[in-house]
Amino acid sequence: xxxxxxxxxxxxxxxxxxxxxxxxxxxxxxxxxxxxxxxxxxxxxxxxxxxxxxxxxxxxxxxxxxxxxxxxxxxxxxxxxxxxxxxxxxxxxxxxxxxxxxxxxxxxxxxxxxxxxxxxxxxxxxxxxxxxxxxxxxxxxxxxxxxxxxxxxxxxxxxxxxxxxxxxxxxxxxxxxxxxxxxxxxxxxxxxxxxxxxxxxxxxxxxxxxxxxxxxxxxxxxxxxxxxxxxxxxxxxxxxxxxxxxxxxxxxxxxxxxxxxxxxxxxxxxxxxxxxxxxxxxxxxxxxxxxxxxxxxxxxxxxxxxxxxxxxxxxxxxxxxxxxxxxxxx
Ligand SMILES: Nc1ncnc2c1ncn2[C@@H]1O[C@H](COP(=O)(O)OP(=O)(O)OP(=O)(O)O)[C@@H](O)[C@H]1O
Ligand SMILES: [Mg+2]
Numbered sequence: 001x002x003x004x005x006x007x008x009x010x011x012x013x014x015x016x017x018x019x020x021x022x023x024x025x026x027x028x029x030x031x032x033x034x035x036x037x038x039x040x041x042x043x044x045x046x047x048x049x050x051x052x053x054x055x056x057x058x059x060x061x062x063x064x065x066x067x068x069x070x071x072x073x074x075x076x077x078x079x080x081x082x083x084x085x086x087x088x089x090x091x092x093x094x095x096x097x098x099x100x101x102x103x104x105x106x107x108x109x110x111x112x113x114x115x116x117x118x119x120x121x122x123x124x125x126x127x128x129x130x131x132x133x134x135x136x137x138x139x140x141x142x143x144x145x146x147x148x149x150x151x152x153x154x155x156x157x158x159x160x161x162x163x164x165x166x167x168x169x170x171x172x173x174x175x176x177x178x179x180x181x182x183x184x185x186x187x188x189x190x191x192x193x194x195x196x197x198x199x200x201x202x203x204x205x206x207x208x209x210x211x212x213x214x215x216x217x218x219x220x221x222x223x224x225x226x227x228x229x230x231x232x233x234x235x236x237x238x239x240x241x242x243x244x245x246x247x248x249x250x251x252x253x254x255x256x257x258x259x260x261x262x263x264x265x266x267x268x269x270x271x272x273x274x275x276x277x278x279x280x281x282x283x284x285x286x287x288x289x290x291x292x293x294x295x296x297x298x299x300x301x302x303x304x305x306x307x308x309x310x311x312x313x314x315x316x317x318x319x320x321x322x323x324x325x326x327x328x329x330x
Contacts (some may be wrong), residue, residue, distance in 0.1 A: 002310050003303045004328075005320035011303040014320060015091070015274045018301060021045035021058050022089040022272055024070050024080030027096075042066075049214045049299075051087060052269045056085060063286040088271035089261055091160040092256050099255070100241055100248040102231035111230055114259055115174045118266060122170050133221050136160050141219045150212070157208040165202035172198055174228065186234070188293065189286055191250045193235045200228025232272050234263035249281060253290065261296050270298025278302065279309040281290055287311050 003011050016035065019027050020043075026035050034045040035041045042063035049056055059071045060080055067206045070080035077083065098106045107125075116123030136156035182310060186194040203224040208215075211222050232239045232251055239251050256273070264270040279287050279302070290310045294300045296310070304310060307317060307328075317328045 001299070001301050001316040001318065002307060002314035003301060003318045003320050003325070004307045006305060006307065009320050009322050011315045011320050012093070014274050014325065015093075015276050015301060016047040018047060018272075019089055019091055019274055020059050020062075021047040021303060022059055022087050024068070024083040027091045027093065027274075031225060032068050033064055035062055036064060049272075051093060056087065058087065064172070084116075085123070088117055088267075088269075089274055090256050090260055090263075091274040091276070092253060093276040094326075097248055097252055100232055100243065100252050104227075107230045107232075108228065111171060111174060114178070115170050116262055117259070117271075118174055118177055119170065123171055125163065125167055125170060128329045129160070129167045130226065132156060132159040132163050133224060133226050136221050137219060140215050140221070144216050144219060146322075150216075153212070157212075158205055160221060160224055161203050161205040165204070167225045168198075168200065168202040168228070171225065171228075177262050178255070181261045182254055185257040185261075185293070186209050186251060186254035188289055189250045191234050191247055191254065194251065194254065195231075195233050197231040198228065199231055200225055210277065248311065249278075250286070253278060257293060257297065261329055264298065273297060273300035277304070279304050284306075284311065 003014060005011055016028055019025075020035055029035070035045075042061060044059065044061045046059040048058075055073075057071075057073050060068060060083070062068050062072075068080045070077040070083055071171055072083070072086065073217070099110045111307070112126040115126070136153060139148070139153045139156050143150050143153055175198055179196055181196055182196060188193070207223055208221070215222050232255075234243065234247060234251065237243070239248055243251065245328070260271050260273060275294070278290065282290065286311065291310055291312050294302065302310065302314070303320075307314075319326050319328045
């Protein structure tokens with residue numbers, strides 16, 4: 001589905017609203033009140049569709065000062081974030097380029113979300129590990145201030161070692177699952193010999209104990225997967241530092257398409273793809289390739305300022321104007 005309209009009419013807003021309805025949160029901001037129209041008291045986003053053979057109606061409402069509510073087929077959910085475990089929507093926006101060119105934390109957060117989508121049962125692991133590190137850090141500071149003995153740190157070191165090793169294993173598994181599709185999609189888009197390399201080792205209790213002196217001094221845990229990184233490379237060049245703008249974009253697109261394929265393989269249901277402004281910086285040949293790939297990947301909503309940017313006719317063409325969306329003759 002292609003959404004067209006001039007700059008500023010609300011195409012990105014529409015994709016954002018679709019994401020809010022499908023996943024329970026905005027891809028742009030964690031501050032829910034920011035999705036509400038200026039001057040309004042609340043916002044509502046609702047979508048209907050099918051997940052495999054099952055019909056779904058999703059609705060998310062945000063009221064200023066009251067927080068967020070979500071419904072699935074008319075039944076209220078405990079938390080809007082639960083939608084994420086039921087429906088997958090993957091989003092490409094130009095600000096997601098941070099995954100490729102941003103700091104390691106951006107990649108850790110990205111790949112940890114992928115991990116959760118591939119293995120929903122393990123989705124809480126990154127947060128659980130984060131809590132263990134925070135607890136160990138708090139214990140380090142208490143011990144450094146002589147408010148407790150060093151033995152109070154040990155249980156948290158054990159927990160950091162156990163959960164940290166599990167997290168590294170899950171991340172490696174996630175990268176291994178992505179790698180073949182990532183390489184294939186990148187190659188197709190003309191970005192050769194790409195790889196995903198994990199940088200970091202599983203923490204051990206011995207390692208943490210050996211770091212204790214330094215950690216006490218600094219009040220933080222100095223090893224573990226909260227400091228690791230994933231290197232995205234093409235022809236052995238780290239794309240973060242050496243990729244061109246276009247190459248970084250292609251890598252992110254290939255990553256997203258690889259994630260979509262892997263989710264479809266694992267769950268039997270392709271995710272909803274929300275692609276904002278993907279066509280504008282691609283040359284015509286790559287647009288053609290992307291259009292063909294997206295067509296076979298389940299449902300996709302693609303925005304552009306001009307319908308001619310998509311080389312093949314979309315299944316549905318929508319014209320976006322401020323406050324309205326109209327179906328146009330494709
Ligand atoms: N919370 C809000 N309430 C009301 N208007 C908003 C809000 N947030 C953003 N806007 C406005 O909505 C308008 C449409 O923005 P949007 O980013 O969706 O346009 P677009 O069609 O994607 O444009 P472009 O082609 O330039 O990407 C902008 O003028 C923006 O200032
Ligand atoms: Mg936009």
